[in-house]
Amino acid sequence: MYARLGAGLLVAALALTACSGNDSPASSPATGGNEKVELTFVNWDGGMDKVVDEWNQLNPNIQVQLSKPSGTGYTLYNKLITNNKAGTNPDITQVEYQALPALIANQVVVPLDDYVKGLDAKYDKASLAQVQFEGKTYGVPQNVCPMVFFYRKDVFDKLGLKPPATWDEYATTAAALKKADPKKFIGNFTAADPGWFAGLAQQAGANWWKADGDTWSVSINDAASKKVADFWDGLITKGLVSPQPNWSAQWNTEMNNGTIVGWVGAQWGPNQLPSIAKDTAGKWAAAPLPAWTAGDATVGIWGGETEAVTANSKHPAEAAKFVEWLNSSEAGMTSLIKHVQAFPASPAGQQLPALKTPPPFMSNQPDYNTLMATAAKSVRTFDIWGPNANVTFDSYSNAFAAALQKKTPLAGALDTMQEATVADMKKLGFQVAG
Amino acid sequence: MSSRADEPAAGSHPAAARSAPHGVRGARNGRHGGLLPAALVSPAIILLLLFTVAPAIYAVFLSFRRLQVGRGLLGGGKPTEVWTGFSNYTAALTDGEFWASLGRMLLIGAFGVPMTVVLATVFALCLDAKRARLTGFARLAIFLPYAVPGVVASLLWGFLYLPATSPIGGGTFDYFGSRGIFFSVANVAVWGVVGFNMVILYTTVRSLPRELFEAAELDGASEFQIAVRVKLPLMAPAVAMVALFSVIGALQLFNEPTTLKPLANAISSTWVPLMRAYTDAFVDNSIYEGAATSFLLIVMTVAATVVVSAIGRRIGRAR
Numbered sequence A: 001m002y003a004r005l006g007a008g009l010l011v012a013a014l015a016l017t018a019c020s021g022n023d024s025p026a027s028s029p030a031t032g033g034n035e036k037v038e039l040t041f042v043n044w045d046g047g048m049d050k051v052v053d054e055w056n057q058l059n060p061n062i063q064v065q066l067s068k069p070s071g072t073g074y075t076l077y078n079k080l081i082t083n084n085k086a087g088t089n090p091d092i093t094q095v096e097y098q099a100l101p102a103l104i105a106n107q108v109v110v111p112l113d114d115y116v117k118g119l120d121a122k123y124d125k126a127s128l129a130q131v132q133f134e135g136k137t138y139g140v141p142q143n144v145c146p147m148v149f150f151y152r153k154d155v156f157d158k159l160g161l162k163p164p165a166t167w168d169e170y171a172t173t174a175a176a177l178k179k180a181d182p183k184k185f186i187g188n189f190t191a192a193d194p195g196w197f198a199g200l201a202q203q204a205g206a207n208w209w210k211a212d213g214d215t216w217s218v219s220i221n222d223a224a225s226k227k228v229a230d231f232w233d234g235l236i237t238k239g240l241v242s243p244q245p246n247w248s249a250q251w252n253t254e255m256n257n258g259t260i261v262g263w264v265g266a267q268w269g270p271n272q273l274p275s276i277a278k279d280t281a282g283k284w285a286a287a288p289l290p291a292w293t294a295g296d297a298t299v300g301i302w303g304g305e306t307e308a309v310t311a312n313s314k315h316p317a318e319a320a321k322f323v324e325w326l327n328s329s330e331a332g333m334t335s336l337i338k339h340v341q342a343f344p345a346s347p348a349g350q351q352l353p354a355l356k357t358p359p360p361f362m363s364n365q366p367d368y369n370t371l372m373a374t375a376a377k378s379v380r381t382f383d384i385w386g387p388n389a390n391v392t393f394d395s396y397s398n399a400f401a402a403a404l405q406k407k408t409p410l411a412g413a414l415d416t417m418q419e420a421t422v423a424d425m426k427k428l429g430f431q432v433a434g
Numbered sequence B: 001m002s003s004r005a006d007e008p009a010a011g012s013h014p015a016a017a018r019s020a021p022h023g024v025r026g027a028r029n030g031r032h033g034g035l036l037p038a039a040l041v042s043p044a045i046i047l048l049l050l051f052t053v054a055p056a057i058y059a060v061f062l063s064f065r066r067l068q069v070g071r072g073l074l075g076g077g078k079p080t081e082v083w084t085g086f087s088n089y090t091a092a093l094t095d096g097e098f099w100a101s102l103g104r105m106l107l108i109g110a111f112g113v114p115m116t117v118v119l120a121t122v123f124a125l126c127l128d129a130k131r132a133r134l135t136g137f138a139r140l141a142i143f144l145p146y147a148v149p150g151v152v153a154s155l156l157w158g159f160l161y162l163p164a165t166s167p168i169g170g171g172t173f174d175y176f177g178s179r180g181i182f183f184s185v186a187n188v189a190v191w192g193v194v195g196f197n198m199v200i201l202y203t204t205v206r207s208l209p210r211e212l213f214e215a216a217e218l219d220g221a222s223e224f225q226i227a228v229r230v231k232l233p234l235m236a237p238a239v240a241m242v243a244l245f246s247v248i249g250a251l252q253l254f255n256e257p258t259t260l261k262p263l264a265n266a267i268s269s270t271w272v273p274l275m276r277a278y279t280d281a282f283v284d285n286s287i288y289e290g291a292a293t294s295f296l297l298i299v300m301t302v303a304a305t306v307v308v309s310a311i312g313r314r315i316g317r318a319r
Helices: A048-058 A074-086 A097-105 A125-129 A153-158 A167-180 A194-204 A223-237 A249-256 A269-276 A316-328 A330-340 A368-377 A389-406 A410-428 B014-019 B035-062 B087-093 B096-128 B135-147 B150-161 B180-206 B210-218 B223-251 B255-263 B273-283 B287-318
Strands: A037-042 A062-067 A092-096 A147-152 A209-212 A215-218 A262-266 A284-288 A305-309 B065-068 B080-083
Touching: A037 A316, A048 A062, A048 A316, A048 A330, A062 A316, A074 A092, A074 A097, A074 A389, A074 B273, A092 A097, A092 A316, A097 A305, A097 A389, A147 A153, A147 A194, A147 A269, A147 A368, A167 A223, A194 A223, A194 A262, A194 A389, A215 A410, A223 A410, A249 A269, A262 A269, A269 A284, A284 A368, A305 A316, A316 A330, A389 A410, A389 B273, A410 B065, B035 B287, B065 B287, B087 B287, B096 B135, B096 B180, B096 B223, B096 B273, B135 B180, B150 B180, B150 B255, B180 B223, B180 B255, B210 B223, B223 B287, B255 B273, B273 B287
Parallel strands: A037 A062, A037 A092
Antiparallel strands: A092 A305, A147 A262, A147 A284, A209 A215, B065 B080
């Protein structure tokens, strides 16, 4: 669920054939009657072990063994794609929404329609659109991660600043902050997080991928996305936001010592903040994401995940049962809220009493989850994520980092992303319009 | 840059052993015995075939293939592998970014390789100088960075470079600037391998006959003159070897930039050729282009090795 793409260290040596299959398939006998089934589950969320423990206690005959992947995000997905051919994938895997189409196209995951029924009644259309493709359902949505604005309430209060309601206000607040303390930044533009920019583009009205029948149209460099890029370009040029990427030692230090006093983040922020800025617990507050026009509540998402069952699984029925429990049952969702600080995608889940308690890092904001519930109602996403979002995302990091480094217009980076994405789709044999 | 030399078990040829005439039994070269030599070299040969030659052949095979998805929006039906001729190679060779990554690697090599060789030679000669004190400690101190894993070293240097955490002036000098980054990466690599190369050169200089230096000293040569005029020429073959290792190490540059990448905007995922091969294969999920890039890099490594060792031999012969 955490879009910390590429934050994990890539220490794997280049050995094209050394696709180590450390996740051996469950070696349990064929199911039948009350036979005990062992499932393997790969997931990198902190606290997931406690959730799995609860399942294992409730289900002695379907035991789930959790393992952490060697790398998060696409490091995991590409490993799944490679290992799929060898048949060594775990039974169940975590998949961020933007990566699911790629895993389906590579036949890594299987439809769950035979095992999980009635999702249409439990979820709204926007959530289901993230897991349903060509009439088949490939996962049960776990959470929704609307983008929000985190700010250091203590610093803002002291300087008499208010959290900005619009992006124009964001710019003026940034300038006012700079004037009050030239060392401080209201935030940073991160070239390390493609999902972050995608979320901002969604809010502005971008629709990077569309599907018409079997034909794709790709518009990553559309006007809405360029508007977002130009806006941040202006702030960077004026020195009002830092061009440093998220998750680096530099960013962590500056978030912790009060150099950076705002963060355009998402619902899962409080789960990560303890490791980013441990000395600032209780000093942050979350506010709605600034809007392009005052009063418009539309926001994009950053992150969000589903669990999917792999084609390698010998026990897809049991695996689907676990996935359904985890992401759509009251017990599973309550456990996820408590241990992973997830915000459920299911509208019923968003009413659970466990949400009355804010995440520990936000103890000063008791209504934290009320804010999330409000934001979740106005989420706008792309129609569909492209089948090669990995290429788009890698291109984002390279092109935006290069533009920031060379101080060239950020909007140009969007053209690079567009070209790289379309070229790769055509090469793979997808039908692309235009 | 690593200083690893993969020495293929050439030289001892089982076929040659078998065909040796029986008449030379007991001869000094001992080319007899049929099975025993073959048995002795077989583990090395088998491992080499299994883990170097076979994967290399498979990689070459893959480099002529590509993935073709089925029809339908998400390619319903299994993606199939098809032949694609040289398209993966032409894609790499006609991509400006491939040549740019080579250029960046060469730039780092152009700085890092001479730096490694010069520093290792100077350290070795200094340690061997008569006036040197605390040589045991100094030798260990210079060697120690080699024992630090490359990833750990890169992380440590990353913290030293970043303005927010830098004790070495990261606030004033931009270690992640468009030019500074080349120095920063080369510095990590040089720091890591100088010690190892120093040990090679120091061992060489210690094994030289001492009488030569005494004779030079009696003739009135200063310590500096002995080092430059006597020791250095005698060390030349070893220096050439160190240079060769350093060039190969530069071609294999991967750990340092990969570890430094998340820290700033300066390094892309295709910054040096090996990173590009990695990105092709494991980020863009095209193992086929990754194989082609890797194979191109192997060809270049072999070419560079031949050139450098030829130069090294010429230096040796000129002496």
